Amino acid sequence: MTDVPARIHAAFAEAGVTGRLHALDIDSGAQLDVGADQPVCTASVHKLCLLVALHEQAAAGRLDLGEQVECPPAGRTAGSTGLAAMLDSARLSLRDIAYLMMAVSDNAAADLLLHRVGLDAVNRTTARLGLTRTHAVHTFGDLLATIREDAGPAGVRALADPHVIARLRALDPARTNRSTPRDMTRLLGAVWRDEACTPEHGAAVRRLLGLQVWPHRLAAGFPFDDVHVAGKTGSLPTVRNEVGVVEYPDGGRYAVAVFTRTPNPAATLPAADAVIGTAARIAVDALRAGRGTG
Template identity: 85%
Template sequence: MTTATTTSRRIHAAFAEAGVTGRLHALDIDSGAEIDAGADEAVVTASVHKLCLLVALHQQAAEGRLDLTEQIDCPPTGRTAGPTGLAAMLDPVRMSLRDTAYLMTAVSDNTAADLLLHRIGLDAVNSATAGLGLTRTRAVHTFHDMLATIRDDAGPGRARALTDPQVVARLTALDPARTNRSTPREMTRLLRAVWRDEACPAEHGAAIRRLLGLQVWPHRLASGFPFDDVHVAGKTGSLPTVRNEVGVVEYPDGGRYAVAVFTRAASTAATLPAADAVIGTTARIAVDALRAT
């Protein structure tokens, strides 16, 4: 049995123990060595797709189509729902595109994401990923529209209905064929392009990496690397039963590893610490295997 097969089995066993199905791809950014655990399965990206939007925004800035210091207004009404950032604020806000991108990335602010989407459009996001050869990565709808499908599919019970597995099973937002989607392998390819300044010119690549490094959530990918000298930068994504994160783990010896983990829990509970933690656990298994090669 090869080391890669043993590692894949360990990863799938960890997913099973946590009560989730999972898909993972890990990639040594410099050597190209990889760990594959369902890496080519179509997955629901949820807020991970904000990374694609961030790359598209910076590509447009690099091409001179917009100025990242351009001011954008956010009135108090009509905001996309969400528990963080502008989505949770009550008063009018005026801020730059780049600060809006910070909120979208660091705290996964849905309103901030949709402000940027309204500025550049879904077609620009899909053009950015297609231009990088990510043929299975597709933005289908805004975050407002994605959340609207959940409300419509849940029916009269709305949030309470999302504890019913039969309701959750029919959600459009959880079907990769009908919602924003990608594969774990394509997400690590995108991260590699960002870290190698192939997605954008160096100035913009550095800006993207900075924002991913400012993400505030430590309970998923970063939980697998609790070391002061190891840096983790990433983007999470969450929907009912779905917990995802993609990111890059950087070691002090210069090792850089892109990791994409996408999970779906059997339980509909909103709080599942084991399902969050297994993202870090499996990422660590994969990165340790890459570092041992």
Template identity: 80%
Template sequence: MAVNPLQRIHTAFAQAGATGWLHAVDIDTGAEINAGADQPVVTASVHKLCLLLTVHQHAEQGPLDLTEQLECPPDGRTSGPTGLSAMLDPVRISVRDAAYLMMAVSDNAAAELLLKRVGLDAVNTTTQRLGLTRTHALRTFAQTLATIREDAGPDGAQALTDPHVIARLRALDPARTNHSTPRDMTRLLTAIWRDEACTPEHGAAIRRLLGLQVWPHRMASGFPFDDVHVAGKTGTLPTLRNEVGVIEYPDGGRYAIAVFTRAANPAATLPTIDATIGTTARIAVDALRTRQQ
């Protein structure tokens, strides 16, 4: 007898040493797979998708030009391992190219440039207008990183392997940091793919950027096919590994998926959990596609 897909999803999370929450929905029929869809979760860099939509809505409405140039001096630049965050010299970049870096390599400095341009309140207005009532940004990305440094104490990054330190990080508590639910995130993706969140022109631009993300180790790992397109955005903090995205099949099937995980092991590198995001997404999509047959 076939194993229930929800059971397979929960088993995959458990075998990887993680707690996980997943929601998957067929964008065209509304059929869903619910494995903790309404659990409050920390978004981490997944919230950059909300910022990206806000940028494009402002461009659509007129107060912002996507070709506008932004200055990014090295002093005070938001830390991070990629993009502008890792660069040493002054940078001048357009709004749309900063958005590319923010989504393709999760560049924190690029995200801060865009947040300074549109404001954190505008990001929350965007999600509220879409009815994402359980999605809210409390801090900028730079502020979130600052709370981790403060909560880690004098031992810095080395302390982030200590479970007692992990337990006190505000950045890992949905009630005290940027948060959402898996269901809210699939609603957001569905609105973008249906051109309900902004005009078709801006929706296409957002979908393009999500398709340019460079990380293949999470959701994309579950769909190793040349004719299946994966567009997504990851999010990572100590013990947290997330990704939300849309899987598009050559027959026209479109599936919005949100996967959020928390590991028991505080190690910075846990490939098994990364791969489990792809595994569970694939289980969910296969179940949705089987229902269509």
């Protein structure tokens, strides 16, 4: 597998991004490292950490996933999906709010859960699982507020200026929600082996990851009806991430974490999205070849 990191770097370069990747065979422990210990901004990938913390608290009896929560439109965290985009009041269970957070990356849903769970509890969960490089600093509303503050009075138009991009706290792993690719595959491995939660709650976490609607990043590398991809994306200006698990019909299970940055602040960059799947496929193919599954 000595040439595999070079192939992954070449794919990143062709797509106009810099990237970090870790891939893990969940059962054998075989792994592939392309800058896997570099700190990265998690963006919405951190919703996975929140989801695991939510289910940890539910398993301990500290909350009921069926608890009903009022979701008034006033004060909702901004976003383009789910409750964040809705105009009317809603009443949902914690379980269904978690679905919106994971399936469509709803920021308002995530902050409703954070209000119930707390940032400290999220950090205790990641610490318990040995994710020493993973830390939640902001709610998602606060993270977006730092972007507005750092962009200044010109607002979103200022994000076309590389000097503005360079000063965004949300893009600095030292000052925002952060992790490493290796920490994220460790978390995914723990979820798939029922080490992060009880089996009942681990199954619930896996189900929600499998309901994500976005097919254009990690899943794009595995366009097969009999290969299942479950994941969580994360996006910020110049940032495109996804972490997830790829499951083959022969029982092979591979956790993959890909974090990328591009100098282009455009919201639509198909090549930058697709290379996440390309890099993941190269890594998983190499792991499968190493264990003799072709």
